[in-house]
Amino acid sequence: MISHFFIDRPIFAAVISIIISIAGLVAMVTLPIAQYPQITPVQIQVTATYPGANADLVAQNVGAPIEQQVNGANNMLYMSSTSASTGNYTLTVYFSIDTLPALAQVDVQNRVSQALPQLPQVVTNQGVNVQQKTQTFLMVLALYSPDGRYNADYIANYANIFVLDTIKRIDGANQASIFGVPDYAMRIWLKPDRMAQLKITTTDIANAVSQQNQQFAVGRIGQSPTPFPVQQTFPVTTTGAFTEPSQFEDIILRAENQTAAIVKVKDVGYADLGRKDYSIRTYYQGKPATLIAVYQQPGANAIEVSKNVRQTLEELSKSFPPGLKYDVALDTTLFVQASIKEVIHTFFEAVVLVVLVVFIFLHTLRLTIVPTLAVPVSILGALIGMLAFGFSINMLTLFGMILAIGIVVDDAIVVVENTERNMVEHGLSAKDAAKRAMDEVTGPVIAITLVLNAVFLPVAFLGGITGQLYKQFAVTLAISCAFSGLVALTLSPALAALLLKAQHGPKKGFFKWFDNTFERITNGYVKGVKWLTRRWGVGLIAFAVVVAGAGWLLKIWPTAFVPQEDQGYLFVPYFLPDAASLDRTAAVGRQASAFMDSNPAVANVTEVDGYSLLDSQNKTNYGVLFVAFKDYEHRKSRELQAPAIIDAARKAYANVQDGTIIPVNPPAIPGLGIVAGFQ
Secondary structure, three states: HHHHHHHHHHHHHHHHHHHHHHHHHHHEEEEEOOOOOOOEEEEEEEEEEOOOOHHHHHHHHHHHHHHHHHHHOOOOEEEEEEEOOOOOOEEEEEEOOOHHHHHHHHHHOOOOOOOOHOOHHHHHOOEEEEEEEEOEEEEEEEEEOOOOOOOHHHHHHHHHHHHHHHHHHOOOOOOEEEEEOOEEEEEEOOHHHHHHHHHHHHHHHHHHHHHOOOOOOEEEOOOOOOOOOOOOOOOEEOOOOOOOOOHOOOOOEOOOOOOOEEEEEEEEEEEEEEEOOOOOOEEEEOOOEEEEEEOOOOOOOOHHHHHHHHHHHHHHHOOOOOEEEEEEEEEOOOHHHHHHHHHHHHHHHHHHHHHHHHHHHHHHHHHHHHHHHHHHHHHHHHHHHHHHHHOOOOHHHHHHHHHHHHHHHHHHHHHHHHHHHHHHOOOOOOOHHHHHHHHHHHHHHHHHHHHHHHHHHHHOOOOOHHHHHHHHHHHHHHHHHHHHHHHHHHHHHHHHHOOOOOOOOOOOOOHHHHOOOOHHHHHHHHHHHHHHHHHHHHHHHEEEEEEHHHHHHHOOOOOOOOOOEEEEEEEEEEOOOOOOOOHHHHHHHHHHHHHHOOOOOEEEEEEEEHHHHHOOOOEEEEEEEEEOOOHHHHOOOHOOHHHHHHHHHHOOOOEEEEOOOOOOOOOOOOOOOOOEEOO
């Protein structure tokens, strides 16, 4: 028997368990941490801009050529696109979960390049961007000026140059982006009446700017070959691309001959330095701010990313200009950290309870040690399997480990109890009793392991998002059970042969009372079973009642994809009728922000006007609030938790229809909705 080998060589058995434990600890440090497993398809996003075009022109001239080429990419599930009246085009391509994001991005990039010759020249000049994308917010960072020393343009430009690039270099945060377009641009404002008088069109002005605002390579003085030797060679430099408004205003639009007056840009308009795009307005606590969104990258350790981002911002803030500050407006990992902390507490509580129950039944600490050691080895072994299968430490895998605690001790208990029985009944030494016990229970231990895996593993083959969600839970349990069987065949019999001693004398005190009470309960149960076997009809009726009751409860009990929990934040979208201006949307945003900020449970409110949370597009009639709550320790009362805050919003703003709150009482907030952060 294989167990005899380890009973004779207990050190070898211990070394195997030690190696499993060390490898599990390494895996625990390496595994990514997230709230839930990765269940969303891989997303590749294609973005382009057609300045001045409406949605129909964008769809026909940009969307159609790109989608025709991208359609049919390897492992593609489906794709969706949005063409906005601002000239922006976004195509999101969804791939199966098992697709490597890098390969999917390369495939889409190659297909988009085939469509470039069909796109308008102005679109290709702006560039067509292809990148991996996730819609899950990890953090929202705010840069603002508390005393109003800097305007929004300055803050956005500073964040784009000095902060965003540094954040992107953090492992797991390379998809960070600023809400809106923070780049500076030179805007030329034209006077249509003067243009009509001088018979100058916008095309003439655009061509003149394009031709004269260039970096020209002139050459070098004294460059070989020369007719005679030279002592030095000088490169000739010229004025580069224009950077000042006055330079753009001096661009010549017309000069037909020496007698004709020269027409310049300043004769038909003026130049002004500003932001490239003003389609989004962002505020933090009511003050203009630049917001940086850090997205949850698949496979990244969310908690580690959050920690590194905070450390980086702290270092960068030391060189901020006076009057410029930052704040972490939203950090979704706080809920993950709190959840994992509670699960870890539950984990240790479960270990204590299991050890206590085992001690009560086995009566001695020596016997309790053997099954207790099986728990950490089996759990750490499960971490090895999680790393091998590409899992993460999340709510479901941790829950699987908690459930496994009560299962993995069973095999070790069987070994210990059977070894003790052989010592008492046959008067054998601990070593001989362990060998005889393993001859009797090796088959059952293997059978138990296989049966448990047969129960859990089928869950891993469920289809759809639900199957993907619970796959890690089931596989974690199955791996724990497999390592439990391995420990029961190696370490447990070796320890039993070393630690067990023959029991002497009758049991006394609590243990005697417990054994007697447990024996009476067992006898009563046996009598009840005998009575029920003689009246099997009663048993069938009782079984039918239980099944009917379970079906009735299943029908009336509320259902949800995941349990509803207060995650410490809310996403509050608001929207107005189509074609509503950004000014109207901003007015609504200020009302919604003031309403949320008035709640004592709210820590801060971040406002983004002109951004649609539903499809991640810039739309003038959409906006969203990121509402962060105070720490859980400061809002333990029921009225300060997310459900109560949502109820307060519903009472203040009337009826809820299709997830949208329709206001009837002032202040009127059209289309205020609470859609995320409370799951």
